[in-house]
Amino acid sequence: MNRRVLIIVNPHAGKGMIKRYLCDVIDLFVKHQWQVSVVTTQAKGEATQLASDAALHYDLLVCSGGDGTLNEVVSGLVKDERHIPIGYLPAGTTNDFASSLQIPKNNLPAAAQQIIDGKGFLCDVGHFNDRIFMYVAAFGAFTEVSYSTPQDFKNNFGRAAYILEGIKSLTNIVTYHLKVECENELIEGDFIYGQISNSTSVGGFQAMSLKDVQLDDGLFELLLVHRPNNLLDLQTIIAALLTQDENSSWLVHRKLSKVKITCETPVPWTLDGEFGGNHQTMVIRNLPKAVEFIVRNEEQPLV
Known part of the structure; x- marks a missing residue:
């Protein structure tokens, strides 16, 4: 049975870079026997609930956007105490956290390939009041x-x-x-x-x-x-x-x-x-x- 991946896309992040590469990214996952679903965010904060729900139905969650979108995804998982591996396709302006994780920031297909071939890493997060x-x-x-x-x-x-x-x-x-x-x-x-x-x-x-x-x-x-x-x-x-x-x-x-x-x-x-x-x-x-x-x-x- 194919593994299931949900790609959460913020289409407005950065210069909309993901729009040019989304088909290539999907094709990479399909070629590696992943069943791919894609959802685009329509409002600020929407990725939080999408991520929390995804942990119940998917094997992998991929976030495409900037640091703000990634924050929403992580918030949804941590607050609801749900676990699912996260792949990050940095498509924002600065993409600070991608640098820390050594994720390619100007080559989304390469970042997708790194997710496919990569390994899990348990990372700290911060709790600020609520x-x-x-x-x-x-x-x-x-x-x-x-x-x-x-x-x-x-x-x-x-x-x-x-x-x-x-x-x-x-x-x-x-x-x-x-x-x-x-x-x-x-x-x-x-x-x-x-x-x-x-x-x-x-x-x-x-x-x-x-x-x-x-x-x-x-x-x-x-x-x-x-x-x-x-x-x-x-x-x-x-x-x-x-x-x-x-x-x-x-x-x-x-x-x-x-x-x-x-x-x-x-x-x-x-x-x-x-x-x-x-x-x-x-x-x-x-x-x-x-x-x-x-x-x-x-x-x-x-x-």
């Missing part, structure tokens, strides 16, 4: 860029769109006075940016402490950026981020499995690049090896 995130929860400077940048602008200019929008946001930096309760440590201060991540790439840029990032170790990487006092301080902070200076006094780094962050005023957050709401109390914890991705076998060449 939400799920796949690779990053962030607040402050630059975080509004992903969801405030027009989709057409992102499609036409790609990663440059985020940079251009980010430069504009520097003139409106907001400071948050936070209490950050890590394991056996309390950090308190004024910060303009923070992120809790489980990825080698965030916003299309290589993560700091890259050598220490493991997607299945039960730990997040915490980064906090102190408030600058003047433009010179801000330039120093930007240089520290760009050069990945982990010894900079402007930056706070920790590895942790759980953190509680409180602020007297609501803080707007993004989860996997999408708006995650305004919160005064944030409890963020790692869910170890909560989902299974199909990744490259060591014998498979990098594409």
Whole structure:
């Protein structure tokens, strides 16, 4: 009996790249004795329920879209405690998590072949209050860029769109006075940016402490950026981020499995690049090896 695969497609992700390759992707799976079903999402959030239902009826779930679509798929499985291997066809603008999983980002047929020939990998995910995130929860400077940048602008200019929008946001930096309760440590201060991540790439840029990032170790990487006092301080902070200076006094780094962050005023957050709401109390914890991705076998060449 043929194995059954459901491909969830966000037809609007990126430049609609999947539309050009969908027949090739389906043909690859059929040639390898998969019975293929395809569904396109029609509204934001729809992939969450589709993924949860798919776990009951299919052997494999393939997500084609950007990081936001992948977040919806993972959320549907984790919240309903359902298990099914996930293959990812990255078709968004930045596709951060595809970099971490070593999935080809500009060659969807190659990514599909990697799913067919690949192996399962149990990966950590994040729990943010009542939400799920796949690779990053962030607040402050630059975080509004992903969801405030027009989709057409992102499609036409790609990663440059985020940079251009980010430069504009520097003139409106907001400071948050936070209490950050890590394991056996309390950090308190004024910060303009923070992120809790489980990825080698965030916003299309290589993560700091890259050598220490493991997607299945039960730990997040915490980064906090102190408030600058003047433009010179801000330039120093930007240089520290760009050069990945982990010894900079402007930056706070920790590895942790759980953190509680409180602020007297609501803080707007993004989860996997999408708006995650305004919160005064944030409890963020790692869910170890909560989902299974199909990744490259060591014998498979990098594409």
